[in-house]
Amino acid sequence: xxxxxxxxxxxxxxxxxxxxxxxxxxxxxxxxxxxxxxxxxxxxxxxxxxxxxxxxxxxxxxxxxxxxxxxxxxxxxxxxxxxxxxxxxxxxxxxxxxxxxxxxxxxxxxxxxxxxxxxxxxxxxxxxxxxxxxxxxxxxxxxxxxxxxxxxxxxxxxxxxxxxxxxxxxxxxxxxxxxxxxxxxxxxxxxxxxxxxxxxxxxxxxxxxxxxxxxxxxxxxxxxxxxxxxxxxxxxxxxxxxxxxxxxxxxxxxxxxxxxxxxxxxxxxxxxxxxxxxxxxxxxxxxxxxxxxxxxxxxxxxxxxxxxxxxxxxxxxxxxxxxxxxxxxxxxxxxxxxxxxxxxxxxxxxxxxxxxxxxxxxxxxxxxxxxxxxxxxxxxxxxxxxxxxxxxxxxxxxxxxxxxxxxxxxxxxxxxxxxxxxxxxxxxxxxxxxxxxxxxxxxxxxxxxxxxxxxxxxxxxxxxxxxxxxxxxxxxxxxxxxxxxxxxxxxxxxxxxxxxxxxxxx
Amino acid sequence: xxxxxxxxxxxxxxxxxxxxxxxxxxxxxxxxxxxxxxxxxxxxxxxxxxxxxxxxxxxxxxxxxxxxxxxxxxxxxxxxxxxxxxxxxxxxxxxxxxxxxxxxxxxxxxxxxxxxxxxxxxxxxxxxxxxxxxxxxxxxxxxxxxxxxxxxxxxxxxxxxxxxxxxxxxxxxxxxxxxxxxxxxxxxxxxxxxxxxxxxxxxxxxxxxxxxxxxxxxxxxxxxxxxxxxxxxxx
Numbered sequence: 001x002x003x004x005x006x007x008x009x010x011x012x013x014x015x016x017x018x019x020x021x022x023x024x025x026x027x028x029x030x031x032x033x034x035x036x037x038x039x040x041x042x043x044x045x046x047x048x049x050x051x052x053x054x055x056x057x058x059x060x061x062x063x064x065x066x067x068x069x070x071x072x073x074x075x076x077x078x079x080x081x082x083x084x085x086x087x088x089x090x091x092x093x094x095x096x097x098x099x100x101x102x103x104x105x106x107x108x109x110x111x112x113x114x115x116x117x118x119x120x121x122x123x124x125x126x127x128x129x130x131x132x133x134x135x136x137x138x139x140x141x142x143x144x145x146x147x148x149x150x151x152x153x154x155x156x157x158x159x160x161x162x163x164x165x166x167x168x169x170x171x172x173x174x175x176x177x178x179x180x181x182x183x184x185x186x187x188x189x190x191x192x193x194x195x196x197x198x199x200x201x202x203x204x205x206x207x208x209x210x211x212x213x214x215x216x217x218x219x220x221x222x223x224x225x226x227x228x229x230x231x232x233x234x235x236x237x238x239x240x241x242x243x244x245x246x247x248x249x250x251x252x253x254x255x256x257x258x259x260x261x262x263x264x265x266x267x268x269x270x271x272x273x274x275x276x277x278x279x280x281x282x283x284x285x286x287x288x289x290x291x292x293x294x295x296x297x298x299x300x301x302x303x304x305x306x307x308x309x310x311x312x313x314x315x316x317x318x319x320x321x322x323x324x325x326x327x328x329x330x331x332x333x334x335x336x337x338x339x340x341x342x343x344x345x346x347x348x349x350x351x352x353x354x355x356x357x358x359x360x361x362x363x364x365x366x367x368x369x370x371x372x373x374x375x376x377x378x379x380x381x382x383x384x385x386x387x388x389x390x391x392x393x394x395x396x397x398x399x400x401x402x403x404x405x406x407x408x409x410x411x412x413x414x415x416x417x418x419x420x421x422x423x424x425x426x427x428x429x430x431x432x433x434x435x436x437x438x439x440x441x442x443x444x445x446x447x448x449x450x451x452x453x454x455x456x457x458x459x460x461x462x463x464x465x466x467x468x469x470x471x472x473x474x475x476x477x478x479x480x481x482x483x484x485x486x487x488x489x490x491x492x493x494x495x496x497x498x499x500x501x502x503x504x505x506x
Numbered sequence: 507x508x509x510x511x512x513x514x515x516x517x518x519x520x521x522x523x524x525x526x527x528x529x530x531x532x533x534x535x536x537x538x539x540x541x542x543x544x545x546x547x548x549x550x551x552x553x554x555x556x557x558x559x560x561x562x563x564x565x566x567x568x569x570x571x572x573x574x575x576x577x578x579x580x581x582x583x584x585x586x587x588x589x590x591x592x593x594x595x596x597x598x599x600x601x602x603x604x605x606x607x608x609x610x611x612x613x614x615x616x617x618x619x620x621x622x623x624x625x626x627x628x629x630x631x632x633x634x635x636x637x638x639x640x641x642x643x644x645x646x647x648x649x650x651x652x653x654x655x656x657x658x659x660x661x662x663x664x665x666x667x668x669x670x671x672x673x674x675x676x677x678x679x680x681x682x683x684x685x686x687x688x689x690x691x692x693x694x695x696x697x698x699x700x701x702x703x704x705x706x707x708x709x710x711x712x713x714x715x716x717x718x719x720x721x722x723x724x725x726x727x728x729x730x731x732x733x734x735x736x737x738x739x740x741x
Contacts, residue, residue, distance in 0.1 A: 327590075343591075346698045346699035346702060348703070348706055351702065351723050351725055354723065377702075377706050379702060384592075384725045385590060385591075493699060496699060497699075497700050
């Protein structure tokens with residue numbers, strides 16, 4: 001404040017001295033007093049334009065008249081004037097100087113004020129645009145803070161409301177003035193709870209607190225440095241901006257709630273579908289099992305040995321099929337509920353394949369299973385039972401979807417830093433149109449399965465989900481001349497051999 | 507050896523009936539218990555030759571039953587687990603169980619496991635010689651050499667150690683932890699990878715001459731050396 005005053009005093013004095021010098025020059029050049037009066041009036045005008053308070057032009061006017069009298073009216077260098085009407089001249093000179101000065105000052109203030117209004121209106125307008133375009137919650141906070149700072153050119157703090165509580169203050173300006181965060185937080189809390197604005201008493205770090213409130217809900221509290229009071233127009237603009245800010249937050253909140261509801265509805269739908277499919281597909285084998293068993297109980301003596309054996313076998317087959325389905329279902333529900341926690345360990349890929357082949361061997365007696373020799377031992381970090389399930393499912397599919405007598409080839413390859421298992425069959429293969437769909441949940445292809453059993457459509461879905469959870473990929477391609485090739489690719493582990501034996505003695 | 511006494515510990519009645527029916531059909535003798543406390547008492551009173559223990563008992567944890575019985579007896583214990591996770595089987599094996607079955611198991615599997623354990627018992631009863639023989643495999647512990655079908659096996663120190671650990675527990679499922687601790691004396695994280703690789707190389711050397719595989723992999727759990735019965739080639 002004081003610096004500003006000093007500067008303006010210097011300016012006034014400077015201008016006055018300039019005017020005086022010029023007048024002296026005019027005098028020596030023989031110009032009339034009228035010219036000199038004009039010069040001083042000009043001086044006062046310049047003073048009011050370059051200073052911010054009327055007092056400068058007032059003093060300037062008075063001093064101009066006095067000095068004019070002293071220096072330029074005869075007798076020179078005295079305060080008396082011989083000329084008739086000199087007092088009137090002095091008065092008119094003073095009034096002219098002062099009034100033009102005042103008008104100049106007022107004009108300047110007006111121009112400044114209009115420019116500021118226009119600027120604030122512009123900021124408000126562009127805030128509306130920016131806030132509606134903000135990508136997410138963070139962007140809204142950030143934009144709002146920037147715009148408020150831009151509007152008012154002073155430091156602010158924002159306390160966002162998260163989960164119905166006030167989060168610590170952020171988005172402060174770069175030149176953060178000293179304010180006490182704890183005290184400010186308490187005040188902000190009061191503001192949030194009452195929904196009304198309040199203010200600290202004036203002093204260092206004093207803030208005014210405004211709630212961001214729409215439809216009775218508070219989204220945050222804005223604290224603005226209050227040591228320089230806001231002008232009425234600034235206050236109005238600020239409230240408009242805060243209103244837009246709050247509205248943007250509300251819109252974002254609504255959009256998010258809508259999305260959550262939609263996701264919930266969708267997962268409920270999936271769950272309903274799953275239950276429907278399960279009950280349908282489990283009932284079939286259960287019907288045949290209970291039916292055959294009750295037949296055997298009731299009519300044990302009527303059936304001949306061959307018939308009975310056939311019924312027993314059907315019961316056994318159905319039970320085994322149920323077992324596979326239930327296992328797959330359990331895995332699928334684990335994935336859906338997000339309980340895909342992998343318990344990984346380093347395993348040899350060939351061990352995994354061995355186990356899968358053992359599981360399938362019984363079902364594959366009509367097929368030719370060829371295991372190609374592997375070139376090197378490959379270690380992978382996997383959850384062993386899950387990965388065995390993947391290979392088992394692939395082998396099961398190869399058996400199911402190719403006719404009796406078909407050849408199924410299992411190959412293990414090392415490919416850079418990945419390990420690959422390739423399972424190929426020479427059955428009818430998979431048409432290109434279906435290749436992308438086969439990994440979908442519950443997708444059952446058009447091909448008829450050898451033993452006429454409908455599958456649940458989960459096998460490949462699980463293979464993909466499990467493989468990808470391990471950071472791997474699974475792909476399908478055509479085999480030549482016919483058939484399909486499924487390739488599972490997994491990251492390979494470094495083999496770090498511990499070559500030190502514990503006690504060589506034993 | 508078939509008039510064996512087997513203690514069947516299973517709380518689910520139908521499953522218990524299934525097991526006892528199977529045993530009866532093969533002329534095994536059996537006694538039953540429906541919970542952990544009864545199991546321990548039965549084991550103490552009747553000294554069965556083998557125990558089939560379900561892990562999902564209502565009163566005691568299966569592992570606790572094993573711990574109690576192991577306090578005085580080395581009777582072979584085969585645990586039956588209904589859970590797909592491996593941790594309960596591993597805990598049971600580490601506590602002293604010999605083998606495990608997973609529900610639903612087939613009757614064939616059950617009988618096969620019983621036979622394996624029977625053979626192991628038979629072997630244990632003429633033990634502590636310096637020479638181990640199992641089918642075509644022969645190990646001389648004193649000389650630290652091994653032969654397959656009269657041809658000497660060239661094994662690295664670690665492969666030899668592995669072979670011995672398995673041989674000394676022939677017929678029993680050994681957990682990865684057990685094996686790594688006995689071979690390397692500690693459980694360094696990458697030992698699992700080492701174990702896999704050494705086991706694979708050992709296997710290749712063993713299976714080179716033989717028709718059957720000596721070492722059985724129990725994925726996620728451990729390994730077992732199979733007792734090569736001269737009459738049957740596979741348990």
